[in-house]
Amino acid sequence: MAEFVYIAADRSGKKIEGKMEAASEGELRMTLRGQGLRPLKISRPNLSQQDLGMAIKEALGIKGSVPIDRLMNFIRQLQVMINSGVPLVQAIDLFYEQEADPTLRGILAASAQKIKQGSFLWESFAAYPHIFEKVFVALIRAGESSGTLDVMLKRVGKYMENAYRLKKLIKKSMTYPITVLVIATGVVALMLIIVIPKFEEMITSAGGTLPLPTQIVINMSHWLIRNFFIIVVGGAAAAFIARTYLKSREGQIVFQKTMLKLPISGDLIVKSGVARFSRTMSTLLASGVPMVDSLEICRSASSHIAFEDAIGEMKKEVELGASFATAMVRQKVFPKMATQMAAVGENTGNMDKMLEKVADFYEEEVENAIEGMMKMIEPLMLVFLGGVVGGLMISMYLPIFQMAGNTGG
DSSP states (O other): OEEEEEEEEOTTOOEEEEEEEESSHHHHHHHHHHTTOEEEEEEOOOTTTSOHHHHHHHHHTOOOOOOHHHHHHHHHHHHHHHHTTOOHHHHHHHHHHHOOOHHHHHHHHHHHHHHHTTOOHHHHHHTOTTTSOHHHHHHHHHHHHHTOHHHHHHHHHHHHHHHHHHHHHHHHHHHHHHHHHHHHHHHHHHIIIIIHHHHHHHHHHHOOOOOHHHHHHHHHHHHHHHTHHHHHHHHHHHHHHHHHHHHSHHHHHHHHHHHHHSHHHHHHHHHHHHHHHHHHHHHHHHTTOOHHHHHHHHHHHOSSHHHHHHHHHHHHHHHTTOOHHHHHHTOTTSOHHHHHHHHHHHHHTOHHHHHHHHHHHHHHHHHHHHHHHHHHHHHHHHHHHHHHHHHHHHHHHHHHHHHHHHHHO
């Protein structure tokens, strides 16, 4: 999405100036005409006109996004309106008038105009792959093709809620230890830079020899103060390089393979990956999407390279005539229980329902694993933080205790 400034005339000939986001100038023209305005001039904003946030995003190559909770709320309300018999174009127009998010507002305006010209809703959403996943578009397409758009919107909403909940759980498991580690590092750095030098002044002014632990802490403080600027700049540069590398395809592959081999994170990745795959596949199959197409959508929607490769191999085998369960068994990334349940579902003709049960089971497993990990991490982090801070303080108080003992003696 890009930002444009425009001058347009309404039906009475009055000129109106404004700014709006759109995928292209042509799309903005259609949007303005859909609002009863005649475009007179459209251009990209200059530096003085451009929104600072948008300018920064464009400079960094960041595309417009819609908060997931806002998107889920839109889907729920659209499903209710369609189920109540409100025409699609009218429903989209109503949402456009009430929507506050600029990116979603621009998408709704463009979608309403395209639908009025004969396009399908799924075609409009497919133009924004960074906002609407392939699963989302495929379900909307199936709903429009079968005349059950309200049913599909309900499934989309449920799918998004489950996916969002799982994503939040995984994010929570990663955020807490990182936050505690950052706080611990900050506390230790402040002590070494501010607190320890004051203790050093007090101890050296009183004279006496320094115990080895105290001397080590003081040397660490001196080193950190001398090299503080280099550490900050070097750390920022290293973080930037690491972030850039991890964003690349090669970096993601290396990072994901490393995390998969670790004992705790590897188990969590497998369970969450199986849950996501099963949920997506179940939703697509229940909506009438063909098996091969469903596998391709699952492959593109996968967030881990191991599952992306495994699902790609499954798709090839299914295309050659293998059964879904057989193709699944041959991929080592899927646990035995998941493959057995898939085989039962395929033999009984209830593949979508059985995969839904698999998704429910592994989502619960992920939740339990994260809760157990958090219970284990919390005391370990507290012991670590308390031990580091307490060790620094004890090492600085040792000379004081020593001087007090000598005075007493």
